[in-house]
Amino acid sequence: MYKLRPILKPYYDNLEKGKIMGMKCQDCGDVVWPPLPTCQKCGSTNLDWIDLGTEAVIDEIRFEDSSVGGDYTFRKADEFFVSKEPYCVCVGHFPAGTHQFHAALYGVTEENKDELTSQLPFKADAEFIQLDGGFKSVGFRVRK
Structure with a gap:
């Protein structure tokens, strides 16, 4: 069963620091912003934060x-x-x-x-x- 990870708090905490974070799928390499809990390309839940720059x-x-x-x-x-x-x-x-x-x-x-x-x-x-x-x-x- 998939364990839902909090996304909103880390995302908004980083905005306060001037950092824009997205999610990168560790299975297929897809990167999405704004962050979502599942990969939009392959459906994986194996996602990590990535700094997208400004x-x-x-x-x-x-x-x-x-x-x-x-x-x-x-x-x-x-x-x-x-x-x-x-x-x-x-x-x-x-x-x-x-x-x-x-x-x-x-x-x-x-x-x-x-x-x-x-x-x-x-x-x-x-x-x-x-x-x-x-x-x-x-x-x-x-x-x-």
Whole structure:
């Protein structure tokens, strides 16, 4: 029988230290973020923590006003973001990861979105987002 390991506490504890952790399958090598208790490729529960660094590759920009329309997950999460700085949704991956993710991307404006889109894929730095309730989440910021 599988023994469920706590994932949320170590993950959020590391965010407070400025570290983004994912899970690496020791059986097939798959790496996923955010962390999950089972491998998304082979189903194994033989997973270990891996430090993904604080840089991601942005593969796609989904520019839309974060206060209207768009991805429901982000509209709901937006209620809990302490900062109300505008962001858009991006699709990206960590250099050490094997899966794409969706995340908030800061620094994209109506004025620069076409230029940034023409530069895809590009690297972005992690942005630790303070949430109501005293914990953090992860987004990314366009490099200047």
